[in-house]
Amino acid sequence: MPEGKIIKALSGFYYVLNKDKEIIQCRGRGVFRKNKITPLVGDEVHYQAENDKEGYILEVKKRKNELIRPPIANVDQAFLIFSSVEPTFSTALLDRFLVLVESNHITPIICITKMDLASKEEQETLAVYADNYRKAGYKVVLTSSETAEGIEDLYPFITGEISVFAGQSGVGKSSLLNVLRPDLQLKTDDISSHLGRGKHTTRHVELIEINGGLVADTPGFSSLEFTEIEQEDLQNYFPDIQELSSSCKFRGCMHLKEPKCAVKQAIESGDLPRYRYEHYITFIDEIRDRKPRY
Structure with missing residues (x-):
């Protein structure tokens, strides 16, 4: 049974890239609806081809x-x-x-765009932020689609990986992809002066081949909620806080009101940016206040 990867989903069709680099337009079998399985872009699937262009998805492999x-x-x-x-x-x-x-066990890479539009003072502030996040263990790239600043630094990250470009609307995702692969000519829009935010220019998810990797340009996000994260696990997703927690006096320290907390000591000494801790506290409160699910 032939296998492939869904690289685009649009209007009920799934476009499957097989090992021969051919794209087969597939529909999902009715069993998916019955079992409440929705094939997603990025899924590895088994399919049945009626000819060299069309077929049906029969099975979705286990997702990581x-x-x-x-x-x-x-x-x-x-x-x-x-x-x-x-x-x-x-x-x-x-x-x-x-x-x-x-x-979600996905490696983040921080990319700050439109550096050519930032004032000198704004660039200096962003350089400090970038340094803070690098110290926390994150990869950070500063870019400009207009001047090509930092573009070459992105290619090595893309090669051999499946990546998603995610962010607010209007931050320049599509513009960045157009620079990385000029033949794409993805539609871009300016910021809405009335709303103060970007217009959605990407309407569906599609994996695009760039420099030996697959990259998804995705629709912009409007809200992000912590529906699946428990408060005890939150510090696992703050690597700088997690590293410090091993030096706290009490095992299981939540870094709230516990005495001799290494995280709070690091804030006072300037080793941990205060805004990182403030965001941690805000997220803890948000998780505690969410409505229970039944």
Whole structure:
């Protein structure tokens, strides 16, 4: 039975890339609806071909991970695309993305775009943020689609991996992909001056071949909630806090009101950025306040 990977899902059709680099347009069998299985872009599947162009998906293989928004499976890494300005860079939103990505066992890479639009003062501030996140163990790349700054630094990360480009609308995901692979000519839009945020230019998820890897340009996010994360596990997704926690006096320290907490000591000494801890506390409160699921 032939196998392949779904690289695009659109209007009830699934486009499967097989080992011969051929794309087969498939529909899902009725059994998927019956068993409430929705094939996702990134899925490894078995299919039955009626001819060399069309067929049916018969089986979806076990996924190593999946995301709901954007709907995609088996992702190796996520490029978290944040603009320096328009919309303004937000550490709170970035930390939210980082937690959600790492909780799905996906490696995050922080990419700050539109560096050419940032003032000198803004660039200096962003350089400090970038240094903070590198110290926390994250990979950070500063880029500009206009000047090609940092573009060459992205290619090695992409090769041989399945990546997702994720971020707010209007941060320049499609523009970045157009620079990485100019023949794509993906549609881009300016920031809406009325709404103060980007317009959605990507309407579906599709895996695109770039430099020996597959990259998904995804629709922008409007909200991100911690529906699957427990408060005891949150610090696992803050690598800088997790590393410090081994020096706390009490095992299982939540870094809230416990005495001799290494995390709070690191804040006072300046070894841990205060905003990282403040976001951790905010997320803890959010998890505690969410409504129980039955």
